[in-house]
Amino acid sequence: MVRRKRNVPQRGGRQQANSTGGDEPNIYQEMLAEAGVAAPAASSPERPLKRRREGVPSHKKAAETAEPTPVPLAATSISKSSRQSVLDQEDEDEDDDAEFEDVAIPEPTIQTVELGSDEEEDDEDEDLRFQDVDLMMPLTDGDSESQEPRELELNLSAQKSAMTSKQAADRRKPLTKEERERRLDIHKAHLICLLSHVAKRNHWCNDSQVQAQLRSHLTDKMIQYLTPGTNLSQFGRTESLKNGLKQVAEMWTTKYEITEHGMRRSLWAEEVDHLSSYEPPSDMDSCLDKSDFREAAKTLQGSRDVGAQLYCALLRSVGVRARLVCSLQPLSFGSAGPTLPKPKESSKPKSVSKTKEMLSQVAKYREMANAVSPAASAGPSTARRRLGHPNASDYKFEPKAAPSRSRQIFEAPTRIRESPYPVYWVEILDVGHQKWQPTDPVVMNSFWKPKIFEPPITDKENSLSYVIAFNADGTAKDVTRRYAKAYTAKTRKLRIETALEDGKGWWNKVMKMYRPKTPSDLDQIEDNELAGVEAREPMPRNVQDFKDHPVYALERHLRRHEVLVPGAVPSGTVAAGARAPLEKVFRRKDVRMARSAEKWFRLGREVKPMEIPAKWLPKRVQNKRSRFDDQEQNEDADGDAGTPIYTMDQTYLYEPAPVRNGRVPKNKFGNIEVYVPSMIPKGGVHIADEYARRAAYVLGIDCAPALTGFEFKGRQGTAVLKGVVIAKEFEEAVRASIQGMIDLEQEVEEEKRRYVALKVWRRFLMGLRIRERIWSGVGEEERQQADREAELEAEAKGAESDETDEFDMVVDDGDDGGGGGFLVGDDDDDAEGGGGFLVE
Structure with a gap:
């Protein structure tokens, strides 16, 4: 369906109607009348002629300004060329008339913008964007050279390179192996220091003076609620404890005042220079000694951490079993965490916004306009802009000023900005249910809600990775699984257990120093509870969380030598994106390790014949001394298929050829491969001694050097030969021969030491003989005098040598x-x- 063309009124039509005295009113004349300005004569129109727009043909402008007249139907057959010639001639006549017409040009002024209300201040950029500025006014003092048009150069390549360099600078560099090992060592040392720090604070909570000072803030009713009797039921004891905690929390919130910063997340500095310019906040935690802790108990002022510690001491003072819980904030061992903010460069000029630049330009034009016409620019108004006339600012009129609103100045109270999640809090033992429950009246103002203490991953001030609870007797327990919402999927990756192969053993060794000697029934109940929390953790919803997950696995996250068992049943699906298909989620127990035939042989297993590889790996350079070298070269030559790998189910135990008649089977290199004990042939024995081969050679027994592995230094591997393999019937003779060689070598060593000792005694006796020969003709008194002089000289020199040896x-x-x-x-x-x- 073809749309119907809408008739748009032309601009010339309105002018024609006004000049002919039609019924249509003249809006421009009414606007001038409202401003209090006399209307100009009809013979000399005030409105100046319009400029010709660049890039617009003259016949289109003539068509816009021409009066629409009725055209007879027969006139529609006029050719386009004749119509164009008529329009061009009219346009030329109009230009000739305008060329000799006298128009009164007023003094140039500038049209400005006033911000009369708060809304206009908010829309400052929009007002300045549509500001009308008279470009006909002189912008300079008359210098013709400066008025010449300037050429603007748009360099997109420079801007692109600058953006690329900025992105490259912001991109974080990956950690090297040495840097990662160094960070791991620092991470472990930091953990030990933080544990010692929290253990010290937990010991302060048992101070009698602190508890006596804080007990005075509790009423008898609070104490009665906090210590319910055994006559109550299980539910009644729990409700009594909750009521007491609620009353104590209300009291503590009103009395304790936070005036200092507490512990925060530790950050790495990208460069050493950032540390030199870093300044810690001036209101850091000043509680550094027990005396400061006692003073904080009197004044009830300090950091959030001190508030939680004093709250723990308050509950312990009335007999409540309370544990001091701390979320340790060690330095991370990876590069994904936030870093220390970069220092601000003082030499770099501050960037000026577009609004400030435009305001400065407006101020410049205003000064220039005042220099040209001071009277015209006096008392500017925003109403002049609404007239739409380029010279409307020359007319004097006083519009009504917009009523100004009085701004309400609101001063927010000074508040220490920290993470909205605590670092220290307290756990209370619910005796009725034999369960530890968290409470925090300082930051979260809650109790019995363990899942609200974990901060988001975007929090730069707090990170929940190690949560340790300290008892009153100094023992501690790792309770991170109670507070982490996704311990296995997210929190576990931030801990030392996943960073090292023996990370779990190292952490257990550290926590062993804080474990009780004999675990109680309560400890066993808590261990079962934490294990159940970890086991009930749901399947992750994010694809990234499946990486290295101990329970679930995605096929995309399988390592190079990992494959799924045939017929593995998926446990569910996960969405990889808005348009990507769903991915199947498998159990980690269905993932198997696959190895090549050579690696299976080094583990004492052989691949079954006619087995289909579970996976094909990309081609790799193999060792030249490999027993499968020829086979792999043939496979690569067939079509560059890569290296086939097999699972353990596709292999069987390797059985080497047995030893017959005292002869040991050897490979083409003259040795025997004994990577594992099961590869020792039947009837043979492996003697791992450096003298074994020499003893077998002396006795004339057939032997084969044992190849136990390879040492890789650089890009080449060196075979490691350790001991020999001989027939089992010759084992006793070879071991006796080895023992004889060891004894003989010990005798040789003792003979060497004896010779050295005799040589030293010979020198000593020779010296004594020479001394007696020299002093043989000297008297006893002279000899004693010489000895005394020698002693005095030795004391003067500070020598510590023998006083008897004077030569x-x-x-x-x-x-x-x-x-x-x-x-x-x-x-x-x-x-x-x-x-x-x-x-x-």
Whole structure:
């Protein structure tokens, strides 16, 4: 269906009607009358001529301004060329008339914008965007060179490169192996330090002075509720405890005041320079000693952490079994967490918004307009803009000013900005149900709601990964599974258990220091409860949470050597995206490890014949000494199919050839492969000793060096030969021969030590003989005097040598027993001339 063409009135029609005195009113004349300005004569129209728009043909402009006249039906057959010539001629006549017409141009002024209300201030950018500015006014002092049009250059490549460099700078670099190991060590050390810190704070909660100071804030009714009697029922004891906690929480909320920052999440710095410019907040937690803790108990002021600790001490003071719970905030060992904010560069100029730039331009134009016509720019009004006339600002009229609203100034109370989730809270033992329940009157103002304590992953101030509860006796328990909503899918990935192979063993070893020597029945009940919470965790809804999940697995997350068992039944499906198909979710127990035939052989198993590979891996460079080298080369030559891998169900135990007549079977390299004990042939024995091969050679027994594995250094592997494999009947003889070699080697070592000792004694005796020969003709008194002088000289020099040895002895290493005629004296003056030596 063809739409009906709508008739649009032309602009010239309205002018024709007004000039001919039709019934249609002249809106422009009415607007001037309202402004209090006399209407101009009809012979000299005030409205200036319209400029010709660039890029618009002249015949279209003539068609817009021409008066629509009725056209007879026969005139529709006029050709387009004749119509075009007529329109062009009319356009030329109109231009000639405008060229010699005198028009009174008023003094140039600028039309400005006033913000008369709060709504106009909010829409400041919109008002400035549609502001009409008279471009005919001179923008400079008359410099013709500056008035020449300037060429604008649009460089998109530079902007693209700048955006690319910014994105590259913001992209976080992956961690290297050394950096990850360093972060793991720091993470473990930080965990131990935080545990010690919380254990110290838990010990402060048992202080008698602190508890006595806080007990005065409790009424008898509160104490009666908090300590229900055994005569009540199970439900009654629980309700009494809840009522008491509610009253104590209301009292604590009104009396305790938060004035300082508490513990927050630890962040890594991307560069060392960021640490030098980092300044901690001035209102950090000042409770660093027990005396400060006692002072906080008196004033009831401090951080949120101190508030929770004092609340724990308050409950313990009346006999309530309370545990101090802390969500440790260690440094993360990965690179996905938030980092320390970068310091602000002082040298970099602040970016000016578009609104400020436009305001500065408006102020500049206003100053220029005042210099040209001060009277015209006085008292500007927003009503002038509504007239639509480019020179309407020249007319003097006083419009009514918009009523201004009085702004209400609201000053928010000073509040310490922290995470809306706590780091410290308290657990209360519900004696009736034998269950620990959380309570927090400082931050969350709640109790009996464990699932509200976990902060979101976007919280930069708090992260729930290790939640430790400390008892009054100093023992502690890991209760993270109670508060984490998705412990297996999300929280477990932030802990040390998944970062290291023995991470779980390391964490158990650390927590063993805080476990009780003999677990109680309450501890066993709590362990069963936490295990049940972990077992009842539902299936993840996010695809990323299935990665490394201990219960569920997706086929896309399987590792290189993992495959699903044939006939695996999916446990459900998960949506991978809005348009992506649903993916099947399998159990982790249906995932099997698959290996190549060579790796199975190193584990003592062989692939069954005619087995179909469970999976094909991409082609890899194999070891040159591999026993499957020729086979794999042939497979690669067939079509580059890759390496086939098989599951354990497709293999069987490898049985090597037995030892017959004392002869050990060997491979083409002259050794035997013994990667596991089951690969030792029947009738043989493996002797893993460095002297085994030598002993077998001495006894004349056939042996084969045992290949136990490979050492990979760089890109090449080196075979590791450890011991030999011999016939079992020769085992006793070889071991006896090995023991004899060991004993003989020990005798040789002892003979060497004996020779060294005799050599030292020979030098000592030679020195004594030389000394007696020198002092043989000297009297006893002179000898004693010389000894005393030597002692004084030694004390002056601070020497700690033997006082009996007054001469340095140099003994010849020759076999002769004589002195050899080389004697060194004690005189320092002879040092340059030989020092008393008798040179041969």
